[in-house]
Amino acid sequence: MDQITEPPASFAGSAAVFPPAEFRVRAATLQARIRAEGADALLLTGPENIFWTSGRQTAGYFAFQALLLPAEGAPVLLVRQLEETGARSDIWFPDIRIWQDGQDPVAELARLVLGQGVRRLAVERSGWFVSPQMMVSIETALSDVVLLDGSGWTERLRVVKSAREQDAIRQAARYAEAGMAAALEACRAGASENEVAAAMTGAAILAGSEAMAMEPLVSSGPRSGIPHATWRRRRIEPGDGVFLELAASHDRYHAALMRAVWIGTPPEEAQRMMDTSLSALDAALGAMRPGQPCAAAHAAAQKIIDAAGFTTAFRKRAGYSMGVAFAPDWGEGAILSIFTGIETLLEPGMVFHLPITLRDYGRFTVGVSETVIVTEAGAQPLSTLPRQITIR
Incomplete structure (x- = not known):
């Protein structure tokens, strides 16, 4: 049986569109907003906002993906397992979590959020990517977490281009x-x-x-x-x-x-x-x-x-x-x-x-x-x- 090998260490970030410093500045600016709003983290689900913050891009964004940006520290990306290799080539931070076909991505998202100790989570309620049905599932899975409205936080920063x-x-x-x-x-x-x-x-x-x-x-x-x-x-x-x-x-x-x-x-x-x-x-x-x-x-x-x-x-x-x-x-x-x-x-x-x-x-x-x-x-x-x- 063929062995599955991991991509070489040099593969990480090899397809990034900008240097890591560009994305770090963006994340730090967004984290300042998260802290000012009294949230522990911001959950990004729109592909544009995920890309802007992390560099992640794919034609497979029809499958659920999410970026958890804590008020302090590095982001964590959740993607479908098939997307992991591409994600690793795009982003500037190492922590990628996956969900497999046949698994419920919302359950994996809840495991990630709760595992990070998040108690006050801002979400993009006005975003177009998550359906109303999935948002209900997220709210149910995170019933012990206070969900704040983080709509527009990232978009406001995107308006002025570097x-x-x-x-x-x-x-x-x-x-x-x-x-x-x-x-x-x-x-x-x-x-x-x-x-x-x-x-x-x-x-x-x-x-x-x-x-x-x-x-x-x-x-x-x-x-x-x-x-x-x-x-x-x-x-x-x-x-x-x-x-x-x-x-x-x-x-x-x-x-x-x-x-x-x-x-x-x-x-x-x-x-x-x-x-x-x-x-x-x-x-x-x-x-x-x-x-x-x-x-x-x-x-x-x-x-x-x-x-x-x-x-x-x-x-x-x-x-x-x-x-x-x-x-x-x-x-x-x-x-x-x-x-x-x-x-x-x-x-x-x-x-x-x-x-x-x-x-x-x-x-x-x-x-x-x-x-x-x-x-x-x-x-x-x-x-x-x-x-x-x-x-x-």
Whole structure:
């Protein structure tokens, strides 16, 4: 019988996206919040928060995983046994606990929490990863532990990106630009949406992109007037508008980009909407300065759109935070938005995607976007592609 061998010691942390010091600083900052809230530990279950704190990433996050971060000391990671080797290659600390197929991961989680002597545990009640049924199971298994709400503690720290995180997003932006340039070139009468999507995705991947947290959006003709529609084998015809959007990734950090194409001369209304999108994006970018509320950039864009008479063609937020992403979303829109009523002040190191789209629903969509880093001088776009509608 073949013997099962352990990976060499040098394997530990060999696939980490950042040096251990980066993650230690993050953990220490989060631990300060844990202590301030009077908790013994914080339980992270969302894949984005687990990655941000530990470096752990996998396509197998559909299986339950959790990170226990004590108020003092090193974290402990709980994963499915099949994931242990990959976890060991990613993370900066040694303690990994496992659960086997056929075992109840909640029972293993309870054993870990109680074994660590935790009596006041903060949990991510607003997180999307744990189902309501599993949360009930966790509450039952930890009935002797006081459960506090730790929602948003990690997310608030994720909003401002470190220098290394910004570098990763800049890399992702380069991949996204390569993908968009290829998609623009592929758009022509007779080409299928699939051909455009293949060119877009292939170019982004060849440029360096890893797995994307959401599929690119490629839609043409009347289907381009449907929000979040994507390729379905349709052949592009003369007179069609084509809507293109993608996000590429580097070390799980994403940057997104949107552009519009028209096969032939755009109708006057479509061109006027596109011109409005361009002006609204410029206005939003001009309002994005440190110390200004997120709502100010949205208001600047909305003012342009309203003045042009396209209020009902917009009806959405002007932007959302970007950073670490796992499917089903390439953005951090659940953390922070550029939208009405969001009074969070902009800070250097925040990163946003601003997709300014105007739609004639069921007929066409035109729009433009940029991923930007907030600097001391304002918003810095990460793409150099022309923003005007591309005529084919």
